[in-house]
Amino acid sequence: MSKPKIAIIISTTRAARFGHKPAAWVRDIAAQRGDIETEIIDLRDFPMPFFDEVSTNAWAPTQNPVGQRWQKKVAEFDGYIFVTAEYNHGIPAVLKNALDYAYPEWNKKTAAFVGYGAVGGARAVEQLRLVAAELQMATIRNGVYIQGADFMAALKEGKDLKEITYLQTGVKDLLDQLLWWTNALKTARDQEKLTKAA
Ligand SMILES: Cc1cc2nc3c(=O)[nH]c(=O)nc-3n(C[C@H](O)[C@H](O)[C@H](O)COP(=O)(O)O)c2cc1C
Numbered sequence: 001m002s003k004p005k006i007a008i009i010i011s012t013t014r015a016a017r018f019g020h021k022p023a024a025w026v027r028d029i030a031a032q033r034g035d036i037e038t039e040i041i042d043l044r045d046f047p048m049p050f051f052d053e054v055s056t057n058a059w060a061p062t063q064n065p066v067g068q069r070w071q072k073k074v075a076e077f078d079g080y081i082f083v084t085a086e087y088n089h090g091i092p093a094v095l096k097n098a099l100d101y102a103y104p105e106w107n108k109k110t111a112a113f114v115g116y117g118a119v120g121g122a123r124a125v126e127q128l129r130l131v132a133a134e135l136q137m138a139t140i141r142n143g144v145y146i147q148g149a150d151f152m153a154a155l156k157e158g159k160d161l162k163e164i165t166y167l168q169t170g171v172k173d174l175l176d177q178l179l180w181w182t183n184a185l186k187t188a189r190d191q192e193k194l195t196k197a198a
Helices: 020-031 065-075 093-100 122-134 148-157 165-197
Strands: 005-010 037-042 079-084 109-117 137-139 144-147
Touching: 005 020, 020 037, 020 079, 020 109, 020 165, 079 122, 079 165, 093 122, 109 122, 109 148, 109 165, 122 137, 122 144, 144 148, 144 165
Parallel strands: 005 037, 005 079, 079 109, 109 137, 109 144
Antiparallel strands: none
């Protein structure tokens, strides 16, 4: 079986953001394994307007060209790692907008979560799990939560996330589970395609 393709999605876009740092950290850990192919996806590269289509693309094709480009990009992957901040105990609006801009492209794939914030972005991640379920994604139980003093040290003092041992273990466990579910769903999707073609 070919290596599963996993997008690592940076979920914030503001100029002074922190989000690209944990995304790069997760990518570097994944790169050491050899059983998974990853690509960082930056929502800055997909500046979609607030959703303004006649419908979700489950029902009608999207007209906005950036939205169309976003859907093509999402479709390339077998699963996703959402690296998310917590804004007022919820997910960043730019991430929710991006999630709404695709539908079939997310379906029957995996979603894993890396949160950061005072409580590791846990409240945002729990909301994101509900949204992912509606988009027909299988959510991965083990999340990574960069929190408390560790988050503040990384955010304010530039502490390297590589130095925080329990977080490395957390990413390994997340990737192990993600790989299992992603391969299982890929097999099922491939089987479904064969059945439909027959
Ligand atoms: C609008 C806004 C709301 C925030 N709300 C929360 C929050 O509810 N919980 C939390 O832990 N941190 C909160 N923070 C602090 C963020 O954890 C911190 O700014 C983090 O760096 C945001 O991610 P980003 O840098 O990738 O944008 C908030 C920050 C902003 C800008």
